[in-house]
Amino acid sequence: MSKLLIVGTVAFDAIETPFGKTDKILGGAATYIGLSSSRFDIDTAIVSIVGEDFPQEHLDLLTSRGIDIEGIEIVKGGKTFFWSGKYHNDLNTRDTLETQLNVLADFKPVVPVNYLDSEFVMLGNLHPLVQLSVLEQIKNPKLVVLDTMNFWMDNAWNDLEKVIKLVDVITINDEEARQLSGEHSLVKAARKIAEMGPDYVVIKKGEHGALLFNKEKIFFAPALPLEEVFDPTGAGDTFAGGFTGYLAQTGDISFNNMKNAVIYGSGMASFCVEKFGTGRMENLEDMEIQSRMKEFKNLTQFDIELSANKAL
Amino acid sequence: MSKLLIVGTVAFDAIETPFGKTDKILGGAATYIGLSSSRFDIDTAIVSIVGEDFPQEHLDLLTSRGIDIEGIEIVKGGKTFFWSGKYHNDLNTRDTLETQLNVLADFKPVVPVNYLDSEFVMLGNLHPLVQLSVLEQIKNPKLVVLDTMNFWMDNAWNDLEKVIKLVDVITINDEEARQLSGEHSLVKAARKIAEMGPDYVVIKKGEHGALLFNKEKIFFAPALPLEEVFDPTGAGDTFAGGFTGYLAQTGDISFNNMKNAVIYGSGMASFCVEKFGTGRMENLEDMEIQSRMKEFKNLTQFDIELSANKAL
Numbered sequence: 001m002s003k004l005l006i007v008g009t010v011a012f013d014a015i016e017t018p019f020g021k022t023d024k025i026l027g028g029a030a031t032y033i034g035l036s037s038s039r040f041d042i043d044t045a046i047v048s049i050v051g052e053d054f055p056q057e058h059l060d061l062l063t064s065r066g067i068d069i070e071g072i073e074i075v076k077g078g079k080t081f082f083w084s085g086k087y088h089n090d091l092n093t094r095d096t097l098e099t100q101l102n103v104l105a106d107f108k109p110v111v112p113v114n115y116l117d118s119e120f121v122m123l124g125n126l127h128p129l130v131q132l133s134v135l136e137q138i139k140n141p142k143l144v145v146l147d148t149m150n151f152w153m154d155n156a157w158n159d160l161e162k163v164i165k166l167v168d169v170i171t172i173n174d175e176e177a178r179q180l181s182g183e184h185s186l187v188k189a190a191r192k193i194a195e196m197g198p199d200y201v202v203i204k205k206g207e208h209g210a211l212l213f214n215k216e217k218i219f220f221a222p223a224l225p226l227e228e229v230f231d232p233t234g235a236g237d238t239f240a241g242g243f244t245g246y247l248a249q250t251g252d253i254s255f256n257n258m259k260n261a262v263i264y265g266s267g268m269a270s271f272c273v274e275k276f277g278t279g280r281m282e283n284l285e286d287m288e289i290q291s292r293m294k295e296f297k298n299l300t301q302f303d304i305e306l307s308a309n310k311a312l
Numbered sequence: 313m314s315k316l317l318i319v320g321t322v323a324f325d326a327i328e329t330p331f332g333k334t335d336k337i338l339g340g341a342a343t344y345i346g347l348s349s350s351r352f353d354i355d356t357a358i359v360s361i362v363g364e365d366f367p368q369e370h371l372d373l374l375t376s377r378g379i380d381i382e383g384i385e386i387v388k389g390g391k392t393f394f395w396s397g398k399y400h401n402d403l404n405t406r407d408t409l410e411t412q413l414n415v416l417a418d419f420k421p422v423v424p425v426n427y428l429d430s431e432f433v434m435l436g437n438l439h440p441l442v443q444l445s446v447l448e449q450i451k452n453p454k455l456v457v458l459d460t461m462n463f464w465m466d467n468a469w470n471d472l473e474k475v476i477k478l479v480d481v482i483t484i485n486d487e488e489a490r491q492l493s494g495e496h497s498l499v500k501a502a503r504k505i506a507e508m509g510p511d512y513v514v515i516k517k518g519e520h521g522a523l524l525f526n527k528e529k530i531f532f533a534p535a536l537p538l539e540e541v542f543d544p545t546g547a548g549d550t551f552a553g554g555f556t557g558y559l560a561q562t563g564d565i566s567f568n569n570m571k572n573a574v575i576y577g578s579g580m581a582s583f584c585v586e587k588f589g590t591g592r593m594e595n596l597e598d599m600e601i602q603s604r605m606k607e608f609k610n611l612t613q614f615d616i617e618l619s620a621n622k623a624l
Binding site: 302 | 401498499520521529534571572576605611
């Protein structure tokens with residue numbers, strides 16, 4: 001089985017959407033990535049840091065999903081990273097209400113010995129220097145996927161450039177792709193970002209799906225049209241988890257197989273938004289995943305016959 | 313060959329986008345629908361009205377595309393409908409700068425005798441009473457498609473309800489679907505609109521593609537990711553023309569074939585936006601259409617194997 005190493009936050013979130021609000025609940029990029037990628041037949045480990053206030057039940061949840069948590073440092077007397085945000089009515093935009101870095105401020109990631117030979121590495125949203133440090137510890141990865149945010153473009157541009165140069169795939173949302181490239185057209189943006197390093201650029205458009213770019217090739221995965229989106233928190237990370245989990249399970253990093261991977265990413269993300277926080281991902285049956293993949297097929301597959309000598 | 317009857321404006325537009333501006337150029341919903349649908353192997357006619365100021369060369373253009381223009385009334389001494397608009401920087405929104413109804417104010421549509429038995433009817437955006445009047449003249453259509461706009465929801469709600477009740481398919485953009493239904497979720501919006509009459513609801517999301525709804529079934533056609541969109545004017549009408557043209561050519565109005573039809577609609581619309589006004593549609597080779605359909609296949613088709621007894 002392939003090994004997938006994930007680095008990212010394991011954290012507390014407090015979320016407000018038009019449908020309600022939560023107290024401090026389980027959150028963090030690595031949590032969502034892990035809950036998603038661990039649905040696949042792979043070995044998954046998380047490298048992260050939490051405080052002494054982090055409940056054992058959250059760690060048990062990750063372990064119960066088969067995730068190796070040896071790389072999650074627990075800081076005695078420390079407090080866990082906390083983020084709180086409020087979504088606007090259309091759920092496409094949100095305001096950050098509060099960010100407490102806490103133990104994350106001094107995070108020095110240590111990759112467990114057993115995962116130093118990971119074939120797949122998912123660098124979840126974090127300071128680029130932390131991402132770089134993880135990458136330097138891994139021996140000879142087959143595929144490295146990077147997720148990042150506008151915050152690092154504003155505050156750590158040079159470090160971000162360094163890590164982008166070293167990865168194979170970058171996943172980023174549309175506004176961030178525009179900021180990173182200075183191009184409004186996503187086609188042009190993807191090309192510029194690819195020039196910075198990654199062979200593959202995945203642009204996430206939220207409810208409008210995701211685009212996969214590789215040289216001149218483009219593939220598009222829609223988001224599943226849902227009756228209600230309750231909480232978009234973690235959807236991008238859940239997408240990344242489905243994407244890397246599928247690639248790690250199949251071991252095939254061709255463009256054709258990456259198409260399937262973005263469909264799995266979209267499929268997993270479509271569950272994530274159905275309940276607050278990690279609620280839906282915690283209670284998700286394998287058969288539901290299978291059935292949702294079938295929905296994606298029905299949603300996108302058509303059978304126009306194309307022949308070279310006929311106009312239409 | 314199937315007959316497709318189109319009613320809608322044939323008009324002058326003046327357009328401003330971040331890429332430039334035009335003087336009065338050829339425009340109008342029926343123009344765009346006709347230029348798109350006439351690429352298919354069908355008989356197309358337009359019912360509309362223009363003034364004496366309308367250049368013969370524009371009419372000749374329609375005729376050269378095989379479009380029957382007997383139903384385009386030319387009002388002596390009258391002036392042609394004129395619209396001018398300015399797009400915002402992201403090209404997703406626009407302001408109307410000027411609307412001159414002119415001859416359109418007294419438009420009494422008369423369907424040419426030869427098209428009274430049209431199997432396919434495309435009711436382009438116009439006052440719902442004009443759309444109704446056309447529909448009443450057609451004997452026994454196989455499929456009626458309606459396009460409309462928020463303007464008629466604000467100003468002619470009752471008449472609009474009447475025509476919506478009588479059609480098989482409605483094509484409408486996302487914001488209009490929300491206004492028409494009072495639902496933010498497009499899945500819920502489509503269901504409510506279907507309850508008003510149409511079996512099929514097509515929601516156009518511009519650069520984010522289009523959704524086709526029929527009972528509980530959903531299909532999604534992406535927009536082609538383009539390096540530049542020069543002018544979105546007429547894209548929705550061009551979509552409707554490709555959609556109805558394909559259905560009319562194939563004569564198959566099943567949900568499965570409507571999937572193909574929305575792909576053709578998206579494909580035709582992807583050309584329309586590449587140049588100002590009708591420029592691209594006037595100079596479009598059949599082989600280019602074929603080649604673009606192949607791009608849509610590459611963009612959306614994947615080959616995940618799904619098996620019932622395997623989780624992933």
